[in-house]
Amino acid sequence: MMRGLLLGAALAAVAATALATPSGYVWHLPPGVMPPPVPADNSMSDAKVALGRRLFYDADLSIDGTTSCGTCHEQHRAFTEGNASHPGVGGVPGKRNVMALGNVAYFTPLTWADPTLHDMETQMRVPVLGTNPVEMGMAGKEDELARRLGADDCYRQMFQDAFPEDKGRIDMKTVGKALASFERTLISYDAPYDKARRGDAHAMSDAARRGETLFSNLGCAACHSGVNFTDLKYHAIGLYDVDGKGGYPARDRGLIEISGKPSDEGVLRTPSLRNVALTGPYMHDGSIKNLPDAVRGHAGREASGLKTKIAAMDADEIADLVAFLESLSDRSFVTNPDFALPKMACGKPNY
Amino acid sequence: MNPKFLAILVAALLVCGSANAQEMREAAPKCDAMVAPPPALAGWTATRDIASATKVDGLDAASLIIDKGAKVALHPTREVSYVTQPDKPGGSVAHGGLLSVTVGAAGTYQVNLSSGAWIDLLQGGKPVLSTAHAPGPACTGIRKTVQFPLQPGNYVLQLSANAAPDIQVMVSRVQ
Numbered sequence: 001m002m003r004g005l006l007l008g009a010a011l012a013a014v015a016a017t018a019l020a021t022p023s024g025y026v027w028h029l030p031p032g033v034m035p036p037p038v039p040a041d042n043s044m045s046d047a048k049v050a051l052g053r054r055l056f057y058d059a060d061l062s063i064d065g066t067t068s069c070g071t072c073h074e075q076h077r078a079f080t081e082g083n084a085s086h087p088g089v090g091g092v093p094g095k096r097n098v099m100a101l102g103n104v105a106y107f108t109p110l111t112w113a114d115p116t117l118h119d120m121e122t123q124m125r126v127p128v129l130g131t132n133p134v135e136m137g138m139a140g141k142e143d144e145l146a147r148r149l150g151a152d153d154c155y156r157q158m159f160q161d162a163f164p165e166d167k168g169r170i171d172m173k174t175v176g177k178a179l180a181s182f183e184r185t186l187i188s189y190d191a192p193y194d195k196a197r198r199g200d201a202h203a204m205s206d207a208a209r210r211g212e213t214l215f216s217n218l219g220c221a222a223c224h225s226g227v228n229f230t231d232l233k234y235h236a237i238g239l240y241d242v243d244g245k246g247g248y249p250a251r252d253r254g255l256i257e258i259s260g261k262p263s264d265e266g267v268l269r270t271p272s273l274r275n276v277a278l279t280g281p282y283m284h285d286g287s288i289k290n291l292p293d294a295v296r297g298h299a300g301r302e303a304s305g306l307k308t309k310i311a312a313m314d315a316d317e318i319a320d321l322v323a324f325l326e327s328l329s330d331r332s333f334v335t336n337p338d339f340a341l342p343k344m345a346c347g348k349p350n351y
Numbered sequence: 352m353n354p355k356f357l358a359i360l361v362a363a364l365l366v367c368g369s370a371n372a373q374e375m376r377e378a379a380p381k382c383d384a385m386v387a388p389p390p391a392l393a394g395w396t397a398t399r400d401i402a403s404a405t406k407v408d409g410l411d412a413a414s415l416i417i418d419k420g421a422k423v424a425l426h427p428t429r430e431v432s433y434v435t436q437p438d439k440p441g442g443s444v445a446h447g448g449l450l451s452v453t454v455g456a457a458g459t460y461q462v463n464l465s466s467g468a469w470i471d472l473l474q475g476g477k478p479v480l481s482t483a484h485a486p487g488p489a490c491t492g493i494r495k496t497v498q499f500p501l502q503p504g505n506y507v508l509q510l511s512a513n514a515a516p517d518i519q520v521m522v523s524r525v526q
Contacts, residue, residue, distance in 0.1 A: 058442060064514035065428065065445030066467070089514070091467075148443055343436055351436040 025049075030189040031198060036105030038184065042121055042177045047161040050342075052182025054158065054350065055175060057341040060148045061128055063137035064089050069127070069179070070341060072098045072135075076334050078275035079186065084286025088134040095133050095252055097286035102188035102274045102333060103228050112268050112284050113234070113255045120180035125172070146170045154346035188274050188333035189227070196327075204327045211324025214317055218309050220298075229273035229328070236266040237298050238307075239283055252285055277326040278334060291322045382490035389488060394418040395463060395521050403448025403510065406432040410451040410507065417460070420521040423450065425513055433509055434476055439469035441512030450508040452522050454501045459526050462508065463487060464495045465519035471509040472499055479506070498525060 017029045025044035027035045038044055055061065057070040072086045073079040079101035085094030096112050104110070110117040117123050127135040129142070138145055149155045150170050160168030162178055193212075195203035204212070215221060225231045234255055240248045248254060248266040255264035268284045281287070282294040295318055299307040313321075333339075342350050388395045398420040404413040405426050415421055425446035433440075434449070441447055447468075454460065459482070462470055472479045479499050487493025510518065 057440075059440065059445060059512055060442030062442065065442030066512045066514050068439075068442075071439060151443070341436070341438070341440075349436065351433050351440050 029187060030194065033187070033189050036103075036184055036187070038105075039119075039121065042180060044181055044184065045162065047158065048163075048178050048181035049185055051155075051158040051162045052178035052180065053339075054155075054342055054345055055149075055179055056182055058149075061136055061138065061145065061175075062089050063141060067136050069124075072127075073101055075336075075339050076278075078102050078188070078278040078330075078334055080279040082280070084281050086135075089137040090134075092134045094135075096284050097281065099271060100275055100279050101183060101186045102330070103272065104186060105184035106228060107230070107232060107272070109232065109269065112271075114258055115234070115255070116258070120183060121173075121176040124176050124179050128172075142172050145172070145175070149175075154348070157346055186333075186339060188330040190332045191274070191330040192327040193324075194330075205323055207320045207323035208327040209324075211320035211322065212327075214313075214321050215324055218321075219306065223270045224273050229276075230270040232269065234264070234267045234269050236268075238266070239287075239297055240266060254284070273325060273328055275329050275333065277322075277329045291325055292318050295321055384490070385492060386488075386490045388491040388493060391525075392463065392488070392491070392493065392521070392523055394523065395420045395491065395493060395519070398422045398519060400424070401450075403450055405430050405448065407434060407449065407507070410449060413449060414451045414453070415508065415520060415522050417452070417454070418521070418523050420463075420519060422517060423448065423510070423520050424517050425510060425515075428511070431511075433471075433511070434473055434507055435471065435478065435509070437469055437471050437509055437511040439512050441469070445511070446513045446516050446518075447509070447511040450510070450520065452506045452508055454503055454506065456524075457502050458500075458524055459498055460501050461496050461498045461523045461525050463493045463521045463523060464497075465492055466494050466513055466515065468495075468513035468518055469511045470497060471511075473507040473509065474504060492519065 017027075017031055017033065019027045019029065019035055021027070021035070021038075021044060023043035023045060025046065027044075029035065042048075055069075056073075057068050059065045059068040059071065061068055067089055072081050074081050080098045085096055086098055087094050099111065105120070108118045109115045110120065110123050111126065117126070128145075129136075129139045131139050149159075155170070156168060159170050159174060163169060163174050166174060192203040192208070215224075221229075223231050223233070223235055236246065236254070238246060240246075242249055246266060253265055255267040256262065258264075277291060280291070280294075281289045282291070283297060288294045288297050295313075296310060299310050344350055387393075400422050401413060401415075402424040403426065404410050425448045427443065428441045428445050428447050429443050431447045431449065433447070437447070452472075462472065464470070472481075479501065481497045481499050483498040485496050487496050508520075508522075510520075
């Protein structure tokens, strides 16, 4: 799916791409990037995106009003946060490292280890309503969420504008559709790597170019493949071996928790490497603090051959590989005011 | 990566990181009993009760004293007129408020909180960038600490996204 997104030299000279959809929504995309897939029952609109953006930063989506989506997904960290995992409301210990949201609209399945999660419209139920672990704590409180939002004149108007066919109904379905619409706009294809692909010979340093070659030669792209550097498939990299058989700590055993298959012990979906230099700590449990150690953390199972290759890398090669990973950092993405906490809503300060 | 771009990006992230360097999200430790804070934070336990202000006009009656703890009554989020938009605004069911702090001598100061509430420290209406954050000493009741380099003058401490209607606060001198 990812392979077709960059169309190549014919579009390289185009400064930007504006593509209008049948619904009238206009995508503003870097040159050569095609819009992400959008479900037929949730066409894009400016009203939905604006509503979803406000909801994304609204802590009323949590039971005690302390936690919004943006609490864990901070823009300056490419919509991750700087801790290993994020406790839920009331201090309930978190489980997994917060995943980045750049280009999430192109990803399926979603999250670290749940192959049933394909739908951004309903994925929000995991943090908002989930209990394993509790994140925002609204399980069984869906009506309360609608009540809170409905008590705000501006929200009532925004839901009416976004969902006229539903007469502005406020419920988990429309909240999910609006959040998904905003999240689909979180597109990040303007890193030095992308600029180099578009012909800017000075966008990447020599070290980054050497690192790109290493990335290829080591076989990193076997999993971190395509324009988003993820094959969206599940793999075990052997980060742990608590029992001599590749076992993972009981606190998080990966895909086996969903599938029940012993072969899924420690199996997790390949994360995208877009903006990876901004998204530490690393791995599914945030157990590795920096990129050099994250590279070494892929030593994995001997059968993959990667262990030997990584062990043979010297410090300069690690530095080159890290320089390449840093070239995937998209400054315009992490500073774009269109993705930030909205300062205004319905013409008034949003606070 | 272009070295110049990398330098700009790193600088931008350092600034952002400083401005936002207060996400105190480690789960609180389990404590069989509370313990006294270290001497530098001894004022934490000698609390007085004050009510936070809902707007700038009420700040005269909502003053913190350096190195003296205070149990602060907060207000529902929508009753608070913040000076500037908090980076992490609370929901309507959360609580917040405004406090004033007067600093007499330049130095590093630490805001100590009993919860993970969000704080913005303002001077002249603009946020002061924090330089460090850490959990408080275990089992002292201090959940979160954030440090700021301050010059003499008057500051406004904005509190937001607090679950409970009250919070214990102390601003302490570090050096």
